[in-house]
Amino acid sequence: MGTERTSARSVVFAPLDPHSRAETVVRRLTDAITFGLLTDAEQLPSEADLAAQFGVSRVTVREALVALRQQNLVETRRGRGGGSFVRAPAVRDEVNTRLTELSLPTVRDTADHYAAIAGTAARLAAQRADAADILRIEEVDADTSGPLHRMERAYHLEVAAVAQSARLAREEVRFATELGTLLWSPVLPGGDCAYDPHADHRAITAAIAAGDGDLARKLTEDHLERAVDRLVNLHLTLIEQ
């Protein structure tokens, strides 16, 4: 186990090919934190060491650390004893606890309600959007700097705004707060290659732009169903352990 862990850790810090940059550093460290290879409160190597180990510039490392801080996966402390420290396992434990304690009938009911809101918002947006609205939705969706739950919230809120409905927008905010952090938690396994929320968004936006309300609604409902399936499967895996 010890050696396995050591070799797995050496993979984490293996040099990168020259074409990869900050994004690859972020992805590799996120995965390592998510799967527990880097543990809570553990100090990361210094910026210079990380740069040397990954074979990238210090600027790239700094960029990656900014992104990790924004996702609350890393905390940077200044001064003596300072540096960058892993903090995601706390988040992960919290999400795991929430997931384990989840009531499936409640999740199903909440998700059904949410699908009704988000689906209708997409249908109305297709009826009411003009070219400038489509650009706004695309602009919101192009910002991939934050964690997934925040991008999902921003996307669906913008669709509700384009639907010209203040009530649907308020409901979007409520569901994002209630369900969003769980539904789009970065902790959930991303191994399923078919799961690509941004591809879903692009298809929904295209349907809205084409004025096809029925398709926009169906794609939105499917998009949410996939997220719920992922959540339920993880819940079932966790309670079996």
Next chain:
Amino acid sequence: MAIHVTTALAEHVTDLAEQTFAVVTELRIQAEEQIRTERDLSEMGLSIVQKTTGLISGAGVITDRDPQQIEWWMGPGPTRLELDLDPASDDYVDVRRQPWFTVPRETGSRHVTGPYVDYVCAEQYALTFTEPIRDRDGTFAGIAGADVFVADFERALRPALRTVRSPTALVNTQGRVIAGTTAHHLAGSLIRDAPIREALARQTPMTLPGGVSLAPCGTLPLTVLTWP
């Protein structure tokens, strides 16, 4: 006859909008004075609160400099707008990217934003009237503005709308309906007819070949449309 009534309606809309802008201008002048004398914008609180009556549901001033100062109040209550200015927060919204901020910054002129879903402050369907604030050098320093809920604006216009016998709608330059007299022209719906949309962009009074007449509301980005 139809043209005359339509023009009267457009004038009524212009009056309501100009009354709102008069309040915005007062706030803008006050804010410029505060900036010129290097005093804090928070001193404007009481003055802003007094302006959130009648049609105006919210008003205030927002600066462009860092740290950004936001002195915005919403009635009744009144409640001070507390925005989360931390970009890492889930509730963060960059106000400097909202059209009611960007248009006065880029054009140097006043602007009517909406109708739109205002999810930044009141979470209502609203119109926002904004004007650029300038510092001593004449550089853009922020905006002064006022919100009017679309529902309140429609209520204020209802008597004037009812004097028009044929189907009519108040729309913005993009063809988005603010108030209308038929089920086809409810607030938020979009006029998709291409000749009407092109005519709206021109902002001049005219009657289209199909008989639709346009009466622009002064220099505002608002037009009264009337169908035969």
